[in-house]
């Protein structure tokens with residue numbers, strides 16, 4: 001296992017990149033802790049695979065360095081980096097049995113036979129493949145084959161890191177949950193540095209201690225699931241994390257007041273003078289609907305019943321937003337919206353601004 005440091009790393013697929021837009025991965029400085037469980041989360045095309053391929057050595061970055069435990073590996077081939085990689089689709093030997101597939105990476109590294117038998121038996125047990133252990137991989141389902149792929153990465157105990165690129169895409173939904181939980185347990189047991197690429201927030205938030213959120217080639221926030229939920233540093237994080245995501249509303253801010261259309265919302269503190277695009281972010285969970293005189297009159301446009309809660313699609317003077325109502329709560333006859341002040345974030349040109357009491361900047 002190793003600490004992986006990205007030192008002013010950036011990548012463009014163009015031969016002569018000129019502007020920031022020419023970079024698939026914009027400049028990034030970050031150290032991944034030895035033994036950490038990370039998820040790289042973001043929509044299609046945001047640069048996740050580019051970053052993963054730079055770490056594994058499939059791609060040489062156009063700028064910067066990559067270091068494993070302080071040693072520069074930027075120009076080393078993948079096989080020289082001692083990294084295990086699990087891809088979206090199974091990479092296994094169809095003509096070998098499940099057991100032989102799992103033994104293979106260890107035999108290649110001259111691990112003693114008794115150690116191989118022990119680790120492979122453990123892995124077969126962990127992956128619930130005991131009844132298939134001596135069957136050829138060819139006849140197995142896509143789920144089972146992908147489990148072997150995961151196992152082939154996980155049996156290696158001497159790796160610097162294990163990289164997962166959307167490994168659960170072919171797995172059925174029920175099994176996905178089981179495997180995610182298993183991966184998390186394995187991380188606790190084995191302590192490998194794990195980097196897990198996904199565009200699925202549930203996968204990222206359940207697997208990782210820290211989630212790296214990417215947007216248009218930029219890492220916009222690195223944080224725990226709680227930090228991403230409570231204090232998104234960028235409007236994209238607010239919108240992308242959560243179901244539904246954060247409401248991002250155009251406002252004008254003056255001191256501790258935000259003007260939303262002709263209405264005023266009280267903020268948790270006073271803000272400095274702000275220029276540019278100013279927005280108020282509040283999660284649907286922190287809005288409530290009341291009949292009382294206080295609150296902002298809202299129009300209700302629709303209700304989606306999810307079972308444990310309802311998502312109410314509402315609007316204030318034409319500005320649309322979502323409100324989450326818990327089981328048992330109903331929509332008042334003349335609904336007014338109450339904003340929970342302590343849960344409001346203010347954004348300037350998409351970046352979080354702190355109130356004066358909490359210090360300036362993002």
Ligand SMILES: Nc1ncnc2c1ncn2[C@@H]1O[C@H](COP(=O)(O)OP(=O)(O)OP(=O)(O)O)[C@@H](O)[C@H]1O
Pocket residue numbers: 013024042043044045046047048049050051199
């Ligand atoms: N080999 C390549 N040559 C040129 N451009 C590329 C190449 N690979 C990726 N790109 C571009 O780089 C950007 C980032 O792509 P990347 O595959 O890293 O994103 P991603 O987040 O992994 O997307 P996905 O989830 O769809 O795999 C995209 O604009 C993509 O079109």
